[in-house]
Amino acid sequence: MLQRKNRLRALSLGAVAVSGALALTACGSDDTGKTNNSGSSASPASSSAVKCDNAKGQLQASGSSAQKNAIDAWVKQYMQACHDVQINYNPTGSGAGVTAFLGGQTAFAGSDSALKPDQVAQSSKVCTGGGKAIDLPMVGGPIAVGFNVPGVDSLTLDPSTIAKIFNGKINMWNDAAIKKLNPSAKLPALKIQAFHRSDESGTTDNFTKYLIATAKSDWPYSGGKAWQAKGGQSAQGSAGLAQQVKQTSGAISYFELSYAADGIKTADLKTGASTPAKATVENATKAIASAKVAGTGKDLALKLNYQPTEDGAYPLTLVTYEIVCDKGNKADTLPAVKSFLNYIASEDGQNQLADAKYAPIPAEINSKVRETISSLS
CATH class of the missing domain: 3.40.190.10 (Periplasmic binding protein-like II)
Known part of the structure; x- marks a missing residue:
């Protein structure tokens, strides 16, 4: 008993x-x-x-x-x-x-x-x-570029165009630069609503590192966890950005792929390969595999490769660290x-x-x- x-x-x-x-x-x-x-x-x-x-x-x-x-x-x-x-x-x-x-x-x-x-x-x-x-380093994954454009289910973007959108230089979805990348898409005359993080964020840091590495002339900022570009709108956390994309017509933002749920569409990214890279776990893994350990001693900080050459490798990735003593x-x-x-x-x-x-x-x-x-x- x-x-x-x-x-x-x-x-x-x-x-x-x-x-x-x-x-x-x-x-x-x-x-x-x-x-x-x-x-x-x-x-x-x-x-x-x-x-x-x-x-x-x-x-x-x-x-x-x-x-x-x-x-x-x-x-x-x-x-x-x-x-x-x-x-x-x-x-x-x-x-x-x-x-x-x-x-x-x-x-x-x-x-x-x-x-x-x-x-x-x-x-x-x-x-x-x-x-x-x-x-x-404990978690890897793609940073998705989520968008909400009525009538557009598939979208391809390149680094220069992304930089200009988030830097306020491209303001309409039917801009010539976006049309050139998406000749078969029915792009509306709709204002772009670009959202960025309001809080200091490693996702922002990695997103801007990608732009600095691939489109420096169109992204004249030093990068970091705090958003530096002028204009645009902001929201708290990855969940906040995803929610804004979901509910705002014409919206575009960046967040980890796991937040691109409930019908949020994500853009394919143009790289040096023959076809644009899709934001998938497998494609992010291809890119992360080329990362190098940059830390010394027991520190295992990684240097990511934002310009992978492997076909299908998704270049906009992040690695999340657990920080301990x-x-x-x-x-x-x-x-x-x-x-x-x-x-x-x-x-x-x-x-x-x-x-x-x-x-x-x-x-x-x-x-x-x-x-x-x-x-x-």
Whole structure:
């Protein structure tokens, strides 16, 4: 009888933990998996990959909104196994996420841009014992150029035209430059409504890096997380931009592909290949595979290639990092941080990304990520 009561109590506590965590992350799930003595779920999706390793407590994290859908999918699986951990990821944007982490408010941050040298220097305040903040690439994917043009289902754009649209130099959808790229499309005499991020964003940083690399003469800005061009309209987060495109006739914007849902159409991008590249996970993976590790030591910041030559490679991509201390992490959250990061970097965790319209990190780079996670202290 006592054994039965203990089992019921454990199940009840597990249900409470799952409910609390999923309320925090706005990610619904049905916890039907059973647990074994190690605390790993017996469900096929996570039993071989989630290792709780005595992790417990709450993890506060924030940052990139581009990776939120991936985080939600990962948390759903992780929480089915590790009932003693609650994860609260707030998609405040990359800039705000890094600021919160450097202020000691979160256990890790999500950012679509690697840390700058001054930010690494600041991290000594939160990473004790001589530690510093490092970048762990965890999520890849295409930045889609979503559009809402009545009567137009397919659209091809090149870097110069995109730069001129978002710099206010092309204002109508039937502009000659757009017509030249889309000779068979029935482009209306409709004003272009270009939307950009109102918050500091790694997606903006990567979007403008692409324009700087491919259309510098039409994009005379230095780039960064904050939007620099004049004019246009703004919205908060990737979800906010996608919503504006969905509801505004003539709208165009940029956001991670997972936000291009509910009928939002995305433009194909003209490259050096014979045919324009479509915004797909597979095509983004082709481009990300040519990225190089630019970080030193345990830092695994990547240098992306915005001008890939492979046929079909989609050039407008981003990689989202999880930012943690290499050493000097808080003792009460370190086990949970390592447990969760180990799972999302695992083969099972990375395999979940395609279903959520993200691209897994190339295996050669991901093996280094796993080695680094195991050495966190």
